[in-house]
Each structure stands twice: as C-alpha cells, then as structure tokens.
Amino acid sequence: MCSNRKKQAVLNKLQHKLIVSCQARVGWAMYGSDIMAAFAKAAEEGGAAGIRATGADNITKIKEKVDLPIIGINKQFGKYPVYITPTYQSAKEILDCGIDVIALDATSRLRPNGETLETIVEQIRLNYPDVLIMGEISTLEEAKAILPLKLDLISTTLSGYTEESKEVTAVNLKLIHEISQITAIPIIAEGKIKNEVEAQSALDAGAFAVVVGTSITRPEIITSRYVTYLKEHENI
8 A cells, every 4th residue: 555645545535435437528418527527526425435537627627616536537539549648748737637646548558659658657756746646457467567667556447448358348357356366556446337236346356446437427328228228128
C-alpha cells in the first residue's frame, strides 16, 4: 500500500466501495459536462465513494458539484489503439484539474509521439507526486509487465476491449483473482459489471474497489435491456 498520507487517505475512502463512472461521448443523449456533473451528484447522494470521469471540462464541473475522490482519464480517439490518457499532455490537462487518481492505458500498444507508459509515469511522478497512478490492462500478461513500475493501482478496465481480450464478454473475475495472486497492488475491477451481485463477486475475487458505469449512467442501455427482455418473453 502507498505510504504518502494524501494518497493513502484516498485509498482508504475507496476501499471495498463503489466508484461510479460518469462518461458520455459526443452524440450520446447524455453528453455534456452539466449532465455528467448531475450524474456524479446523484451517485454521491446514492452513496458512491468516488467518481470516474473523462476530460477537463467534465471533471471541472463534477468537482463543483461533488466532494468525492475523482479518477480522471482523458479519452483521445485517433489512429492509435491507445485512447485512455495516451500522452503526458493528455494527462496534464486533467491533472491540472485537481484529480486524485490518474488512469493510464498500461498496455504495450502504440501511443502518439513515440511516448511510452514508462516516460509518462516518470513525468507524472515528478510533477504531480501526490496523485495516485492507475494502470489499466486487459490481460494477466499486461498486469505482470507493469509490476516493475510499482504503480499505485491496477485496473481491469480494458478486459474485453482489446484484441488480446476480445473473447471476454462479462466481468472478468478470473483476471481479478489472478492479479491478486501475484501482487499486493490494489486492484480496481471495472468493465461489464451489470448489477450489485457481480460487483460483490468482483470484491470477493480480490478487487480493492469496483467501478460501474453503463449500468448506472447509460439510461439508453438500461432501457434497451428491459425492452429486449420483454420482447423475448412476450406471449410466454
């Protein structure tokens, strides 16, 4: 566990708790920083221990509304496979907003400008020493590869979203358990958690905390699940 007091205080707030991911892309019905801030406030009122958000505009608005630890990312889509905070500059944009945790794609895939995870982590540690750094991976091999960096957290966010993990279609309890067997670094379970039972299962598998996004902050997806279920059971 981390020794820095400020970092440890954040970890204490998140341990065994729910973090709600408040994100929406351009074109989605819920897109907009005011909407994301409203979702974050509702999550706080519901008892969430932290918020995950992308982009300086959203994070700034959310911080105006809630008093919870913020896991910040900066999604930048382009020709490179890495889109979750792919460069140091993309990290700096949200670090300057005052986030508590910075999440980085920690796979070995190509990033813009020839940057590497190692160089980005080094610069963050130099310039933002009080911020926790979380590496986001999709496979056990990727988790093993980043252990020498001694990151503060490891997240399973990318499991099911990379070529190496495309067969994963549900919360990856096996991956969570396997990582917990090789390191004491806290594991954040994220990705494809659909309900409270799966969230608890992730904790039971060895997760430090769980992140839920779609099943809380994507009303169009939640609605679609109901509609599909009702259609499938029509006239039974």
